[in-house]
Amino acid sequence: MYSGLPVKIGRAAEGDTFEAAVLAGLARRPRAVPAKFLYDAQGSALFDAICELPEYYLTRTEIAILRDCVPDIAALAGPGRQLVEFGSGSSTKTRLLLDGLHKVAAYLPIDISVEHLEASSRRLRRDYPLLPVVPVYADYMDMPVLPWLPGAADAPRLGFFPGSTIGNLDRHEAREFLHNARRLLGRGGALVLGADLKKDPEMLHAAYNDSAGVTAAFSLNLLLRMNRELDANFDARAFAHDAFYNSGEGRIEIYIRSLCPQWVRVAGRPFFFDTGERIHTEYSYKYDLGDIDALSASAGFVRARTWTDPHRLFSVHYLTAAGDEPG
Numbered sequence: 544m545y546s547g548l549p550v551k552i553g554r555a556a557e558g559d560t561f562e563a564a565v566l567a568g569l570a571r572r573p574r575a576v577p578a579k580f581l582y583d584a585q586g587s588a589l590f591d592a593i594c595e596l597p598e599y600y601l602t603r604t605e606i607a608i609l610r611d612c613v614p615d616i617a618a619l620a621g622p623g624r625q626l627v628e629f630g631s632g633s634s635t636k637t638r639l640l641l642d643g644l645h646k647v648a649a650y651l652p653i654d655i656s657v658e659h660l661e662a663s664s665r666r667l668r669r670d671y672p673l674l675p676v677v678p679v680y681a682d683y684m685d686m687p688v689l690p691w692l693p694g695a696a697d698a699p700r701l702g703f704f705p706g707s708t709i710g711n712l713d714r715h716e717a718r719e720f721l722h723n724a725r726r727l728l729g730r731g732g733a734l735v736l737g738a739d740l741k742k743d744p745e746m747l748h749a750a751y752n753d754s755a756g757v758t759a760a761f762s763l764n765l766l767l768r769m770n771r772e773l774d775a776n777f778d779a780r781a782f783a784h785d786a787f788y789n790s791g792e793g794r795i796e797i798y799i800r801s802l803c804p805q806w807v808r809v810a811g812r813p814f815f816f817d818t819g820e821r822i823h824t825e826y827s828y829k830y831d832l833g834d835i836d837a838l839s840a841s842a843g844f845v846r847a848r849t850w851t852d853p854h855r856l857f858s859v860h861y862l863t864a865a866g867d868e869p870g
């Protein structure tokens with residue numbers, strides 16, 4: 544029925560996207576490379592390692608919340624949904640939904656890290672042999688359509704966007720993402736959204752500056768990816784991971800900082816980095832419930848239910864299309 548190979552949608556699969564983004568991002572000031580390029584096969588494996596770190600409270604807290612609230616989500620969603628996950632990674636949290644929802648019609652994991660997507664989908668097919676798993680290789684910011692699924696075409700869609708991935712989008716992008724997700728999820732669609740909450744800056748700082756240096760390796764892998772794919776000659780030891788909480792903006796800001804004056808060649812072009820010069824790689828916006836309400840409303844969603852942990856570190860929301868009843 545399904546080939547098992549990822550379905551490509553939009554421009555994610557175009558080979559020159561990374562090169563064009565890097566050359567443009569290094570040429571301008573301030574320098575920046577979009578966060579989605581942190582995720583090649585190595586980046587995805589390093590992100591999985593981050594999820595296991597003691598300082599990275601996000602993953603284990605979200606999993607604990609989901610364990611408790613999946614029965615509520617199942618009751619709200621009703622049976623027979625297509626489950627559509629944006630930025631699915633290893634699809635680990637998804638298993639809680641697959642086990643707890645009633646009669647999932649199909650699972651569509653969407654990710655830009657295509658090898659990781661294929662491997663995760665293979666594992667899911669092995670563990671859920673009766674479930675149609677249709678991986679989608681796409682940039683979720685550039686998704687005009689979802690694949691049409693014979694046999695599940697009429698199943699209403701439930702979106703899943705966990706992992707605080709929404710935090711990587713700035714306010715404008717987050718609204719644009721939700722607006723498009725609402726359209727893709729269609730009539731009767733709903734979205735389960737995991738968002739990290741504002742909290743003690745020291746705890747946030749530790750989560751993005753772990754003592755084992757895994758987050759630093761994840762950041763600096765971007766330079767190694769340029770070496771692998773763009774014939775660049777970065778010496779990753781001459782750069783450092785730089786992450787801090789900007790309380791005014793309510794976000795973690797992550798940069799790669801040059802430790803000395805140096806020339807680097809990328810795809811045949813020379814770039815000079817002075818000591819302290821930075822490349823911006825990622826934001827992680829932190830939310831409160833008022834922010835979620837405002838963002839949801841601006842994209843045509845309503846926050847129907849929210850679940851948090853006892854320490855209010857992380858939040859999971861059930862968003863319905865404005866005008867639709869939950870369920």
Ligand SMILES: C[S@@+](CC[C@H](N)C(=O)[O-])C[C@H]1O[C@@H](n2cnc3c(N)ncnc32)[C@H](O)[C@@H]1O
Pocket residue numbers: 578579582587590594629630631632633634636653654655656681682683684705706707708
């Ligand atoms: C923070 S990780 C979350 C992974 C997983 N959902 C979880 O909760 O553990 C973000 C995931 O989104 C993917 N991703 C990042 N930007 C993307 C984009 N623009 N389009 C599609 N996938 C993207 C990454 O490859 C990665 O798997």
